[in-house]
Amino acid sequence: MTPSEQTPGTSPSDHRRLGDPVVLGLSAGFIVLFILFSLYDIGLVSDSIGEWFTATAAGLGSYFQLLLLATFFIALGVAISPAAGALVGNRTTPEISTFRWLSMIMCTLLAGGGVFFAAGEPVYHFVVTPPAFNTEAGTPEAVAGALAQSFMHWGFLAWAILGSLTAIILAHNHYDLGHPLRPRTLLYPVFGQRLMSGWIGGVVDACCVVAVVAGTVGPIGFLATQVSYGFEVLFGIQDRYSTQLMIVIALGAVYVTSAVTGIHKGIQLLSRFNVMLALAIAAVIFIFGPTLFLTNAYTQGFGEYISSFFRMGTMTSETAPAWWMKWWTVFFFAWFIGYGPLMAIFVARISRGRTIREMILAVAVMAPVATTVWFTLLGGSGIFYQMQEVIDLAEPLQNFQFDVATLTVAQALPGGMLMALAILLLTTIFVATTGDSMSYAISVVGTGHDEPNRAVRVFWGVAMALMAAILLYMGEGQISALQQFIVITAIPVSLILLPSLWTGPKAAYAMARQQGLISHEPHPARQKD
Template sequence: MAGYPHRTAAARDGNELGDPWVLGISVGFILLFIGLSVYDVDLLSQLVGAGFSWTAKYLGAYFQLLLLLTFVIAIAVAISPAGGAMMGDLEEPEMSTFRWVAIIMCTLLAGGGVFFAAGEPVYHFVAQSPPAFDAELGTTEAIQGALAQSFMHWGFLAWAVLGGLTSLVLAHAHYVKGQPLQPRTLLYPVFGDRVMHGLPGGIVDAVCVIAVVAGTVGPIGFLATQVAYGGNVLFGLSDGYGTQLSVLVILGTIYVSSAVSGIHRGIQLLSRFNVYLALVIGAVILIFGPTLFLVDAYTQALGAYLGNFLSMATMTTQTAPDWWMKWWTVFFFAWFIGYGPLMALFVARISRGRTVRQMILAICVAAPVATTIWFTLLGGSGIYYQLNGTIDLAEALQSFRFDVATLTVAEALPLGGLMAVAILILTTIFVATTGDSMSYTISMVATGHDRPSTIVRAFWGIALAVMAGILLYMGAGQISALQQFIVVTAIPVSLILLPSLWTGPKAAYAMARRQGLVR
């Protein structure tokens, strides 16, 4: 196997602490962000807000086009002759199909998806009708548009950018050509060795790590507020900082332990547990909840999603309010772009021995469909209870209180309080699976291979929880500022992803030729 001479035996065995440039720049950003928060919170918010607004206004359409092209090209590769190529020069998969799919479902969009599943569809139903639909708010005609818009945000395009093409590039580059399992490898076909060593490569990797830190600390922090709020409503516990900190300690202990134990133990175990729990909750909602309403709503919403797919995917500020695009479609798409390179590393790592077609269809088709079903079960139930007057989330969602929405919908479901507790546990474990997979993947970036040291995995897992705790202590607004910063980090990260539009298909065909499937 061709390789890079600087990757020593110690590095391949995972005994090193990582690239000093990646570590220095990434940790430096964390300390700078926290330091500026302490020095002048208002200044930090103004700087981040200005960058957020500029990016959303001028680059939103570019982000949308990147996601759309990634999805279309990935599907084309899946149905091409190269779709039969095995990824990673491994003849048999490392894990069963169920375990593989469980990890995919629980570590990609899981944390954010669970947080928004109940609230976003209800928001589009009672607070602001999506621009692609003109139904009157709160009416039966508004149901399909509310769900369809949520499907657009969390569906095919969102999942595709998390590994549909980039995983092909990384699997071929690392497992066939021996190149580092790092984001910089995505730029090797464009810049060659210049981007593989020293400061240039360190900057590329660090930018991707920073984007994921910003994207992961947010869900971790918001989970703490959600669980604390739930504990207050359900059990009368305080929902102050002490309770939030206790949640962070428990959550951090779970996902750090999982990340340290590795993909084949903790990460896999948590993912399987969460899938089973989600299936049980989904079955209870479907069987004992508003079954006919949910089936009808899903059928109509899926039709509206597919029928209006291109118009929603390409909608800009010319046809939609600036604020709406900024806080919804562009924000979400930028968030997913920021996750793109590191998620691709993780997908490449767990998909060895799978065919190109299996990987693409699992990520770009199966996972989005499962996501739409989950959003219908929770969000559709919320719409049903809002429609018949059982709950009223209009005021809470106007203030973007999605923690209130999740708990309110959960309590209105069959078995009320028990379902609320189950959904809080589910949300906690979903965020934990995001935390463990990202701790593991950031460690892969630091080390350049798929067996990072235990120390590195533990360090990054603890760092994410500590940063969330510090920002929560300063106020939930600091978590929001960090979330907004995701949109800014999407600018450089999108440029790292861009070459995969053509290098992804080339990597698939290179693997297919190596395996004698095509000439």
Template sequence: MSAQTDSQSQNGRQGAFSDSDPVVLILTIGFILLFVGASLFNSEGVSTVIGAGFTWTARYLGSFFQLLLLATFFIALGTAASKGGNARIGGLEKPEISRFRWLSMIMCTLLAGGGVFFAAGEPVYHFLVTPPAFDTEAGTAEAAAPALAQSFTHWGFLAWAVLGSLTALVLSRAHYDQGKPLQPRTLLYPVFGERVVSGKLGGVIDAMCVIAVVAGTVGPIGFLATQMSFGLHELFGTPDGYGTQLTVLVVLAAVYMTSAMTGLHKGIQMLSRFNVILALVIAAIILLFGPTLFLINTYTQASGEYLSSFMAMATMTSETAPDWWMKWWTVFFFAWFIGYTPLMAVFVSRISRGRTVREMIIAVAVLAPVATTLWFTLLGGSGIYHQLAGTFDLTDALNNFRFDVATLTVAQALPGGTWMAAAILLLTTIFVATTGDSMSYSIAMVGAGHDEPSPWIRVFWGGAMALMAAILLYMGSGQIGVLQQFIVLTAIPVSFIILPSLWTGPKAAIAMAKEQGLA
């Protein structure tokens, strides 16, 4: 019996890899090996080359990225309001996944990609360094609302809309109604037809999108290890070094690889549901026992500032803002979201079957951003309150972009002190595990071209990203930062892959509605 089981397991592993597109597999694994190998051989050279590309991209393509996000958001809202908004994705009369679980999976997948690292520190940074769109005096009470508003711009409507609205519509129409694979290449099917789906060019397109997600996911995985190592040292006195970081990576990988084995309807849903419940408990404690009136008033003012200065912040360029500021803030974040878009669209399309087009767009482009702004207010707003009150001073830490220090410092000042800090570290860990889980699942789907990829290939991709993070951390956390800069370069080809969705997305919604007799 044991021999038979081993044989079945071996056949399953072989089937997993035979089920994967060889072009995607070779190019993606080749990128990982090339980046790690080049970093080991000449880390300074890699950093210099990627840094130069990062600077060039931010300066000359930043405005294009901004306009792409703006157009996506407004066209998505128009699509939701149209008759096409009534169409159901996948032709099902009832959704496959309950609303709470569905929303939990959407929230956890993106917010974990970086929001948990920036929610406490970014608003405080903008409080200490006035954003270019405003002229308030830094560090004063008047600077609080603009600081949060700037954070809302980076993590609000534009960020979420590009990740899972129009692109998810194109994929849903082509996959569920026309039988095309649930892969990034399918985004170009309405423009180029069958040749982009069945040819080797499709494999190259998929590989570019997978590489973008690998770069975007390895970063948070690596930064989580450094943040957890620092946090455990400060809270419990454990050594803050590579040994602890490696232990964190092993535990994290074990969690999301085990979750990946159980599939979409078990592991990912369970992690997401747990994390949302924990986040709600933390949020309630902060709101009830923290600086309640300050948080409510600041959120109200920040929301008004966000809406009134929306276009000014979203269209800020290097002509009116310092190059370094645009490069490291708005353009960096917008490029990061663009790089994530195709794989996130694959995931959103997969979990949204049975939902209406309107439900999906409102959930992704409106409800999720509002929830994100609330989370940033609770953590970042509390940080501003204590910075203003003199409880701590994060100026030096944030000037050096030490967001791990900012997160722990703010967490320890929250109601519950050490216990709250430990809870936020746990929350951050599960958030990142959810991202690793869902992106491993999405990468496996892209390689296989169908909705139910082998558990072994999901585990393989999850392990590959954790291993890459471990090697880069061994060289120093700076190399993880270089990989983060590479995200901006991956956004160049990906932006052109998702560009046609500006017109093919609305067409897909109308076509679905007509076929369902709704328009």
């Protein structure tokens, strides 16, 4: 077997187990304890998480921002370096076609969060001017800043932390050195082999699994409330827990089936269908919607994003309201940090045969640009209809009712009810692609193998759906509490990602030297006479 198929110290029988008992015990234990404590005293859990959330946002918000900034710019540096031509995974041709590869990246990383916020966030920043700008809310002058702020939260920085430098490290250490695709492998260049087989490595993996579980269960729960609300508005089906439960069951069945069939079947198929549906919706919005407004808004918004990039990216609670930083920039950046290690595992797994340059540019440049276009089509349309007084989302959005915003904007779009149904379907499948890819990635972490046992994938997929169903039963407030918990889980995960700022470029150059792209000889100026 090759290193990618068999990791040191393992045998095929090892991979039929549920996985590392430390990883399984800590991560599954978190799920059980969170639910039990919530059942015991919901108020205490919510209040405690709220306090930790506020303290983390205030004390570490700037650190999170700097980590994302550094990751993006260092990744760009690697992409234009001589090492960028190195191939991932000991293959000279891509394992997955370009369209399928890009589809999987877009659907997995953008997923339900981006689609859930795409309609409402730009409108929110339009009716409540972001602190980086001084335009009057609700005026034509506020459009560019509203889009630019949304682009900041879902653009270059967010994507770069999800699969650029970290994916390089995992690719090199897994395919070239034979180490497993686990978060602990990110720290191998720093701590060496003792981390790979000890219990500390299990703790590292578990921290990352918990962060992803928290980040994935939230969108599953919010999707259930959004679709249930949509069914009531569109079909008169009462928005209640039984409806939400059926939605969670259906969603879980879809993404568990996709995860079980694997990278080359279900996950690819679901991603391709989702991209095709998104392209169809985008075409309808652009052609039959406010085309000229959207074109001008995107041009101005992207220009404002670039010109105000550092002002928005480095804003702190000293220069902006603390509540705003906590619930917007810091929250989103912490969310992406929490996803970072497992998303990097997924990117490294699907990028065999791609160059480092292709991988970085796809994740940190192409995908963010596509995201800004999507946010402009949905959110920009929402701004247009808000300005024309076709809709009024000021009050719902100030109460953070983004499920209302998505459906309201969808109904105002060309096609009305049909467009609303299409966007609800798209959102559902986007969340499903997150569920299947994360069920797969968590299973890879637990077993330390590229092709984890199907039972393991089913276990984690069902566990996340079950957790969402239980929290919805206890009330939407518990889903919100779990979302706030994401910011707390970002603390240990950020420490796992931090060394990638220097080990990522080293891994890229090591791959390039191994493939003969860069000379093994030291620079002449460094040689002794």
